[in-house]
Amino acid sequence: MPKGKTPSLLNGNAGKPNKVVAGRKRECTRCHCAIVKGEPCFEVPHPGFAQGRETYCCDCFAKVLDQTTKDLDTHFAALEEARAGI
Numbered sequence: 001m002p003k004g005k006t007p008s009l010l011n012g013n014a015g016k017p018n019k020v021v022a023g024r025k026r027e028c029t030r031c032h033c034a035i036v037k038g039e040p041c042f043e044v045p046h047p048g049f050a051q052g053r054e055t056y057c058c059d060c061f062a063k064v065l066d067q068t069t070k071d072l073d074t075h076f077a078a079l080e081e082a083r084a085g086i
Helices: 058-084
Strands: 018-021 040-045 053-056
Touching: 040 058, 053 058
Parallel strands: none
Antiparallel strands: 018 040, 040 053
16 A cells, blocks of 8 residues: 555645735736736746746636646546556
8 A cells, every 4th residue: 555645746846836916016927917916826836947936827827727627637538548458
């Protein structure tokens, strides 16, 4: 039986996405819109970047989550095929 916490593909060594309130003006990594001080946004850890995180506006983060869901659905389908011996 495996020991310890089950790892997640979404929570790598860098950590997990966090909802934050912008403490200063920021720019969305994806659409480059301005995120003004006091607006909610999401920080996604990204190893290899200078600051180590990407900042997304709420609209772009929703699109990222939609794509992640589609990718996970594809992996679930592949897992079911593998279990069925296809």
